[in-house]
Amino acid sequence: MNADVPVAETDRAPGSHRSSRDRLRSYILGLGLAVVLTAASFAASSSSFVWGPSIPVLLAVLAIAQMGVHLVFFLHISTAPDSTNNILSLAFGIFVVALVIFGSMIIMANLNHNMMPMDQLMDIHTQR
Amino acid sequence: MNTFVDVASEEMPSGIPLSERGPAPRRVVAGFGFWLFLLSDIIIFSALFAAYAVLSGETNGGPSGIELFDKRHVLFETACLLASSFTCGMMMLAMERRSAPMTYFWSLLTAALGVRFLWLEITEFADMVHRGAGPARSAFLSSFFTLVGTHGAHVTIGIAWLMIMMLQVATIGFRPMVIRRLLCFSLFWHALDIVWIGVFTVVYLGARP
Numbered sequence: 001m002n003a004d005v006p007v008a009e010t011d012r013a014p015g016s017h018r019s020s021r022d023r024l025r026s027y028i029l030g031l032g033l034a035v036v037l038t039a040a041s042f043a044a045s046s047s048s049f050v051w052g053p054s055i056p057v058l059l060a061v062l063a064i065a066q067m068g069v070h071l072v073f074f075l076h077i078s079t080a081p082d083s084t085n086n087i088l089s090l091a092f093g094i095f096v097v098a099l100v101i102f103g104s105m106i107i108m109a110n111l112n113h114n115m116m117p118m119d120q121l122m123d124i125h126t127q128r
Numbered sequence: 129m130n131t132f133v134d135v136a137s138e139e140m141p142s143g144i145p146l147s148e149r150g151p152a153p154r155r156v157v158a159g160f161g162f163w164l165f166l167l168s169d170i171i172i173f174s175a176l177f178a179a180y181a182v183l184s185g186e187t188n189g190g191p192s193g194i195e196l197f198d199k200r201h202v203l204f205e206t207a208c209l210l211a212s213s214f215t216c217g218m219m220m221l222a223m224e225r226r227s228a229p230m231t232y233f234w235s236l237l238t239a240a241l242g243v244r245f246l247w248l249e250i251t252e253f254a255d256m257v258h259r260g261a262g263p264a265r266s267a268f269l270s271s272f273f274t275l276v277g278t279h280g281a282h283v284t285i286g287i288a289w290l291m292i293m294m295l296q297v298a299t300i301g302f303r304p305m306v307i308r309r310l311l312c313f314s315l316f317w318h319a320l321d322i323v324w325i326g327v328f329t330v331v332y333l334g335a336r337p
Contacts, residue, residue, distance in 0.1 A: 020224060024221060027217040030217075031213075031214045034210055038206055041328070042333065046199070059333055060329070062329070063326065070321060082152070082156050086160060086163050089164055089167055093167035096174070097170060101177055101181065104179075104182060105182060108182040
C-alpha cells in the first residue's frame with residue numbers, strides 16, 4: 001500500500017476517537033448498547049420464548065457482547081498503534097482467565113465423576 | 129511557562145513510521161502499566177469465578193441461589209454501576225476540557241452512584257445473613273460472599289481513590305501526573321463494571337433451580 005495516501009479524518013478504528021465530540025458520541029453509543037444488552041440479559045433469564053436449556057448459552061453470548069462493548073466504547077481499546085501492547089496483553093489475560101475457569105471446572109467435574117458416592121464412602125469407614 | 133501539558137499535544141505525528149517514533153508518551157506508558165495491573169486483578173476474579181462455578185450447587189441442605197436472589201434488586205444495582213461508568217466517562221471529558229466545576233460535578237455523581245450500589249449490596253448481604261444464609265452456611269454461600277464481596281471491596285477502594293483525586297484537583301490542579309492518575313482511575317472503574325457483567329450473568333441470572 002502506498003504510504004503517501006492521506007488517511008481521511010473519519011477513517012479511524014472504533015475507540016480511537018480524538019475530538020471531544022467524537023468521544024462523547026462514543027460514550028453515549030456505548031451506554032445505549034450496554035443498556036440494550038443488559039435488558040436483553042435480564043429478559044432472557046426469565047423468558048419463556050427461549051428454549052429453556054439454551055438460556056445459559058444465550059446469557060453467555062450477551063455477557064461477552066457487553067464486555068466487548070465496554071472494552072471498545074468505555075475503555076477505548078482499539079486497533080490504533082498506541083494500544084497494540086494493550087491488545088496483546090488483553091489476549092494473554094483472556095487466555096489465562098479461560099484456563100483458570102474452564103480448567104478448574106473440568107478437573108473438578110472429573111474428580112466428582114470418579115469419586116465414590118458419599119453414602120458408600122461412609123459405609124467403608126463405619127465397617128472398619 | 130505553561131506546566132499544563134495538553135493531552136492532544138502529546139499525540140504522535142501520524143506521518144512518522146511507528147519504528148522511528150522513539151519512546152511512547154508517558155500517558156500511554158502509564159496507561160499500559162495500569163492495564164497490566166487490571167489484567168492481573170481480573171485473573172484474581174477468574175479464580176473466584178472458578179470457585180463459584182464449582183461450588184454453586186453445594187448448598188449443604190441450605191438455601192440455593194434461586195431462593196435467595198431478587199432479580200429486581202440486581203437490576204437496580206446493575207443500573208447504578210452502568211450509569212456510574214457513563215458519568216465517569218463524562219468526568220474524563222470534563223477533565224480534558226480542564227473544567228474543574230464540571231469534573232467535580234461528574235465525579236460526585238460517579239461516587240454517589242457507587243455509594244448507592246454499595247448500599248444496595250450491603251443491605252442484600254445483611255438481609256441474607258439475617259435469614260440464616262451467611263457465608264458459613266454452605267460452600268455455595270462462602271464462594272458467593274467471597275466473589276461478590278471482593279467486587280464490593282474494589283468499588284469501595286475506587287470511591288476512596290476518586291475522593292483523593294478530587295482533593296488533588298482542588299489543591300494542585302490539572303497537572304500531567306494528576307491527569308494520568310485520573311486516566312488510571314477511569315480504567316479501574318470501567319474494568320469493575322466489566323467484572324460486574326460477569327457477576328450478574330454467572331451468579332444472579334445463572335442461578336437455576
